[in-house]
Amino acid sequence: MPTPLRILTFFLVVALVVGGGHLYLYRRLFRDTGVSPRLRRLGAVLLVFLALSLVFARVVATRLHSRVGDALAVFAWCWMGVALYLGLALAVGRLGLRVAEWRARRAGVPAPSPGRRAFLARAAVGGAAVAAGGVASFGVWRAFQPPDLREVAVKVPRLPRTLDGFRIVQMSDLHIGDVLGRHFLEELVRRSNALRPDLVAVTGDLVDGTVEQLGPTVAALRGLRSRSGTFFVTGNHEFYSGDRPWAEALQGMGIQVLRNRRVTLGDAGGRLDLVGVDDYGQKDRPRGYDLEAALEGRDRDLPAVLLAHQPRGVEEAVAAGIGLQLSGHTHGGQMFPITAIVDAVYRYSAGLYRVGEGHVYVSRGTGFWGPPMRIGSPPEITSITLLA
DSSP states (O other): OOOHHHHHHHHHHHHHHHHHHHHHHHIIIIITTTOOHHHHHHHHHHHHHHHHHHHHHHHHHHHOOSHHHHHHHHHHHHHHHHHHHHHHHHHHHHHHHHHHHHHHHHTTOOOOOHHHHHHHHHHHHHHHHHHHHHHHHHHHHHHTSOOEEEEEEEEOTTOOGGGTTEEEEEEOOOOBSSSSOHHHHHHHHHHHHHTOOSEEEEOSOOBSSOHHHHHHHHGGGGGOOOSSOEEEOOOHHHHHHOHHHHHHHHHHTTOEEOSSEEEEEEETTEEEEEEEOOOGGGTTSTTSOOHHHHHTTOOTTSOEEEEOSSSOSHHHHHHTTOSEEEEOSSGGGSBTTHHHHHHHHOSSOSEEEEETTEEEEEOOOSSOOSSSOOBSSOOEEEEEEEEO
16 A cells, blocks of 8 residues: 555655646746737736646546536646646747757857747747647547557467467456446457457456446446457556555456456466456555465366456566466556656567567557557557467
8 A cells, every 4th residue: 555655755755746747838838929818817827726736637537526526627637648748848848949049149140139039949949839739639649549459479388289269368457437428338349359359357447436436337347258258357547546446346347356366277288377466566464465265275287367457577477387478567657758758767668679589569459548648659449369
């Protein structure tokens, strides 16, 4: 469980980032453009309101799960994306102006008058607003388009020939809640069933809300069809939303929840261990991530696939005999330039990686979280074929 110090630190970091970002927007949008004091005050009030909406968006979404609460949360998430790209565009525009001024000074051109400076600043703001609006609009459009189908083939150590071609459909990070709902799930079920999988794996962060709020929506997953069934492991957002109630609810929908345990699939002609662990971020909890418990008593001569929400502990899993780990969590960054940050932070950020004698596949996620945008990291459903 997060300690009070960690929670306080998190909110302080969020406050600094959000506050600093909106202060930058105020300076570029209102101070540098030479608008009247009245407009400056109105701009300051507006940006304070928008900054507070980002800080409390999560609280509103979870505590006021209604049409009004959902609308307020979506508004805040959208502003988060627009603010990011508006700030980047303004920074690029300001850099361009600085370079132009530097070149003018070197050429001996007189410095522009205050009126000229204000005009250039306003022109830069206009250009930045158009650019940010265009990028954000594309991101929203892409987020609501059908997820890409990614087909991956992976050689799994010790996989018997009888299981060669065994197909797993992976969905991860659907984040069903205030934006994505029943229609989205029903379309995923249809697309998954069309692939005729041997197994469906949902690798965490399925929901953002309680069973009471979202149970009827998530019940659409009852329609999933595969030869071996549908399996689920918890992500960090299940622990925010109620991991135990959701585990019970999903079991009642016919979905097998693997909480630090395994099941053996197949028959005497060929068998496979499917292992599932709770979210790695809950490792210090009494009922958190416990790979050792999940593997206890396992026959290491059998091939093994591990479902784990976060792409962490991969080396330990491979050393313990796991041939393939399926994870998500990162969203591949979801939005540029966060994509580059995620690539730098996570050793395994998105896609297929070879790790010793095994592999890990990290999904970019099927839904989205926060801003309803996808830029540089499209959503996906993954069809994974196991090869002997």
